[in-house]
Amino acid sequence: MARKETSENPGRLKQIALTYKMTKRVDPKVTLVVAGVGIVTFGVLLAIGFWIGHPIFLGILGFVLAFLAMAIIFGRRAERAAFGQMEGQPGAAAAVLENVGRGWSVTPAVAMNRNQDVIHRAVGKAGVVLVAEGNPNRLKGMLAAEKKKMARIVAEVPVHDVIVGSGEGQVEIKKLRTTLLKLPRVLPGAQVTVVNDRLRALGDLMSNMPIPKGPMPKGMRMPKGR
Numbered sequence: 001m002a003r004k005e006t007s008e009n010p011g012r013l014k015q016i017a018l019t020y021k022m023t024k025r026v027d028p029k030v031t032l033v034v035a036g037v038g039i040v041t042f043g044v045l046l047a048i049g050f051w052i053g054h055p056i057f058l059g060i061l062g063f064v065l066a067f068l069a070m071a072i073i074f075g076r077r078a079e080r081a082a083f084g085q086m087e088g089q090p091g092a093a094a095a096v097l098e099n100v101g102r103g104w105s106v107t108p109a110v111a112m113n114r115n116q117d118v119i120h121r122a123v124g125k126a127g128v129v130l131v132a133e134g135n136p137n138r139l140k141g142m143l144a145a146e147k148k149k150m151a152r153i154v155a156e157v158p159v160h161d162v163i164v165g166s167g168e169g170q171v172e173i174k175k176l177r178t179t180l181l182k183l184p185r186v187l188p189g190a191q192v193t194v195v196n197d198r199l200r201a202l203g204d205l206m207s208n209m210p211i212p213k214g215p216m217p218k219g220m221r222m223p224k225g226r
Helices: 002-026 030-052 055-086 092-097 136-153 173-182 189-200
Strands: 105-112 118-124 127-133 159-164
Touching: 002 030, 002 055, 030 055, 092 105, 092 118, 092 127, 092 173, 105 136, 105 189, 118 136, 118 189, 127 136, 127 189, 136 159, 159 173
Parallel strands: 127 159
Antiparallel strands: 105 118, 118 127
């Protein structure tokens, strides 16, 4: 057990270091902001401790709370930096969907054209969510076709559609997860399983093509026969 814990710690520290480097490259002020939050939190608690006559107790509490506040702020800025790097890359939405959380079943690339406009499908208690990324004008027709397919197979299930982007009526990549989680839950767990089974029987566009996790290579092209 001791050896296992020792081997895991360097891996975690390395991951934190890599996350910090990536975040600092995108967000140069992250060190000052995180350090400032920690110093202010600790200073306020310590000052209160001296004021009420318990500097040691409030100092320890301030240290713990300062560390927690620094971790939260760093996590948020790291997440924002990661989304900033992903934005605009083909397949970025699929990477976000894969990490939405429990209760969601995600099928990347259920539809795609030669211009790499792509639609991903997520199924959960909110129903079916079609998440599209690419050119909005081309995606409208693709989404309409995919909705018709959903209507034939799971007519009783609500179908939502989301276009990822920064334009009017679109959802930014950093807000995609929150958008899905805010959708009203209308399906019981058993019905979600039934819907998933029906849709899995359809397969997906990429079922016979190896697809890496995360954003797709920009140079990838669909076969001409598709």
